[in-house]
Amino acid sequence: MSPDTSVERRVIHIISQLVPVKPEAIKPHHRLREDLGMDSVASMELLSMLAEELELDVGVEDVADVHTVAATVALAEAFLAKKKVA
Amino acid sequence: MSVLPHVPTDEVAGPLCAEVTRFAARSIDARAIDRAGAIPAGVLGGLAELGLFGLTLPAAHGGAGCGLLTACQVVAELARFDRSVAVTLGLHLGLGTRGLVAFGTSEQHERYLPSLAAGERLAAFATTEPQAGSDLSNLATRALEAADGSLVVNGRKVFVTNGGLAGLYTLAVATPGLGGRERGQSLVLVERGDAGLTVEAEECKLGLKGSSTTGLVLEDVRLPSSRLLGEPGWAAKGLAHILSWGRTLMSAGCVGTARAALDKVHGQVAHRRQFGKPLAALEVVREQVALLEALTFGMAALVDEVARADDEALLGRSLAAKVYSSESAWRVVDGAIQLHGGLGFIEDTGLAVMLRDVRVTRIFEGANDVLLSHLGAGELTRTKERAPLTGAVGLPLAGLATKADALAAQVEARRQELLARYKVGVFRQPRWMHQLGGACCWREAVDAAVRRAAVSARPEDVARASLLTLRASAEVSRLLEEPAPRDLVEVALSDTLPFPEVRP
Numbered sequence: 001m002s003p004d005t006s007v008e009r010r011v012i013h014i015i016s017q018l019v020p021v022k023p024e025a026i027k028p029h030h031r032l033r034e035d036l037g038m039d040s041v042a043s044m045e046l047l048s049m050l051a052e053e054l055e056l057d058v059g060v061e062d063v064a065d066v067h068t069v070a071a072t073v074a075l076a077e078a079f080l081a082k083k084k085v086a
Numbered sequence: 087m088s089v090l091p092h093v094p095t096d097e098v099a100g101p102l103c104a105e106v107t108r109f110a111a112r113s114i115d116a117r118a119i120d121r122a123g124a125i126p127a128g129v130l131g132g133l134a135e136l137g138l139f140g141l142t143l144p145a146a147h148g149g150a151g152c153g154l155l156t157a158c159q160v161v162a163e164l165a166r167f168d169r170s171v172a173v174t175l176g177l178h179l180g181l182g183t184r185g186l187v188a189f190g191t192s193e194q195h196e197r198y199l200p201s202l203a204a205g206e207r208l209a210a211f212a213t214t215e216p217q218a219g220s221d222l223s224n225l226a227t228r229a230l231e232a233a234d235g236s237l238v239v240n241g242r243k244v245f246v247t248n249g250g251l252a253g254l255y256t257l258a259v260a261t262p263g264l265g266g267r268e269r270g271q272s273l274v275l276v277e278r279g280d281a282g283l284t285v286e287a288e289e290c291k292l293g294l295k296g297s298s299t300t301g302l303v304l305e306d307v308r309l310p311s312s313r314l315l316g317e318p319g320w321a322a323k324g325l326a327h328i329l330s331w332g333r334t335l336m337s338a339g340c341v342g343t344a345r346a347a348l349d350k351v352h353g354q355v356a357h358r359r360q361f362g363k364p365l366a367a368l369e370v371v372r373e374q375v376a377l378l379e380a381l382t383f384g385m386a387a388l389v390d391e392v393a394r395a396d397d398e399a400l401l402g403r404s405l406a407a408k409v410y411s412s413e414s415a416w417r418v419v420d421g422a423i424q425l426h427g428g429l430g431f432i433e434d435t436g437l438a439v440m441l442r443d444v445r446v447t448r449i450f451e452g453a454n455d456v457l458l459s460h461l462g463a464g465e466l467t468r469t470k471e472r473a474p475l476t477g478a479v480g481l482p483l484a485g486l487a488t489k490a491d492a493l494a495a496q497v498e499a500r501r502q503e504l505l506a507r508y509k510v511g512v513f514r515q516p517r518w519m520h521q522l523g524g525a526c527c528w529r530e531a532v533d534a535a536v537r538r539a540a541v542s543a544r545p546e547d548v549a550r551a552s553l554l555t556l557r558a559s560a561e562v563s564r565l566l567e568e569p570a571p572r573d574l575v576e577v578a579l580s581d582t583l584p585f586p587e588v589r590p
Binding site for chain 1: 224267268269270271320322459460463464466467469505509510511512513514519
């Protein structure tokens with residue numbers, strides 16, 4: 001993943017709407033729950049908001065192993081690539 | 087980080103509960119406690135003499151080494167006599183000392199457990215803050231590391247149960263930077279005598295008036311690093327375990343309250359005459375009493391199962407036990423008042439204090455609205471399948487097992503439908519998550535009730551489990567098939583209804 005991609009910026013922007021953390025303080029290695037304080041519902045809501053914003057067809061089973069900001073970005077990029085191919 | 091195994095203590099629970107009953111019947115007067123707004127010192131001393139403050143504390147440090155199950159049975163029994171007393175003990179055994187027992191160092195154990203076990207020092211637990219109730223991710227109370235390695239704590243905690251009685255407080259605080267975690271949270275132990283700690287005045291509450299509830303103000307409270315409980319910056323896992331104990335013990339208290347209300351109902355319907363007959367002879371009354379008994383049977387069965395569960399299962403199932411027990415206890419006490427007619431509204435009858443006391447159980451230990459969302463989210467991401475009851479229980483209950491499985495299938499069908507329709511977007515549908523969470527509570531209670539009836543094989547238990555299953559099926563259908571009509575939601579959320587301005 002290249003650093004500071006537009007997808008990364010969008011992910012960080014959404015996270016900053018869900019938890020009281022400034023966007024500049026959110027880093028790719030941060031874990032959604034332990035480092036950013038998101039509970040199980042909030043972390044799922046993040047993925048849900050991202051899928052809606054980027055118009056991605058993401059199922060619940062796809063997000064089971066997404067625990068960090070970087071993994072969230074990777075998931076979004078993978079689905080964007082899939083969308084492009086389709 | 088290790089969690090002590092639950093000790094099977096069935097063999098001590100029976101005789102111990104009998105002793106608790108004798109003590110409570112002799113010494114606890116719920117109305118007097120309610121009027122005085124405090125538990126007499128003699129009652130707390132009596133609990134200490136019975137060894138109850140050390141019930142779940144390790145035997146090596148003066149406790150009895152019992153597990154959650156025995157603690158639940160004792161708390162339920164005490165709640166039959168007075169909920170404030172049950173809450174005071176339950177909080178000490180659960181939220182108050184569980185973190186210390188499970189995650190404390192040997193030095194912390196040696197320093198605190200003997201006095202806690204003896205009841206010379208009570209324990210309290212503080213997470214809630216003026217701006218953060220159920221949201222633990224947003225703590226404003228901070229412990230910052232000083233140059234000498236000590237921690238300096240500043241902030242305010244509110245609604246601290248046992249706050250005015252406790253000698254030791256477990257606090258959840260934000261610890262930015264500690265343990266290498268920028269936004270970490272930690273648990274810290276604060277002693278009553280620590281400089282900078284102020285225990286605020288007792289709150290004036292709707293109920294649980296004998297239970298102490300205060301705020302705590304922390305102004306530059308300096309703690310040695312040895313006061314950190316568990317891994318620095320990593321409170322989340324510890325908190326989950328501690329909260330699951332707290333929720334389960336609180337649910338056990340609801341069982342006791344419901345049983346106390348039912349005791350009064352039985353006396354009322356046997357003796358009170360209407361239309362020339364005792365109330366118990368009226369079909370409509372019998373039906374209502376049977377339903378209250380069925381709800382209570384479900385509560386007891388669910389709490390019993392959850393209290394026996396391993397740590398992993400305890401985390402999820404304690405949510406359902408808490409929501410189902412608190413909502414059902416509220417229904418049972420309200421139903422008991424209704425069956426008493428005007429007498430139910432009179433303080434001397436003893437139901438008014440129960441209603442006031444039980445109301446907060448739908449709020450504290452996680453507001454039910456929040457927990458329902460968590461239950462729904464947990465159900466949507468669940469990977470483990472529910473074990474069917476058909477085939478697992480004996481032939482006499484085969485029909486009942488089929489009905490319980492049908493109820494579970496109804497919940498599963500809705501789960502699959504939501505996943506297919508919304509995909510990951512389902513987590514932005516709070517109403518659906520709520521509904522699914524509510525349906526899960528009924529399913530959990532029914533499953534536990536059927537299993538319990540299968541074990542006891544008593545005809546009255548089978549009948550109660552059957553009635554609960556019928557009622558739950560109706561409730562689940564209502565929940566899943568009759569969401570609030572779209573028109574109603576549109577009006578409720580429209581701009582035409584005045585609503586306070588939302589400030590960022």
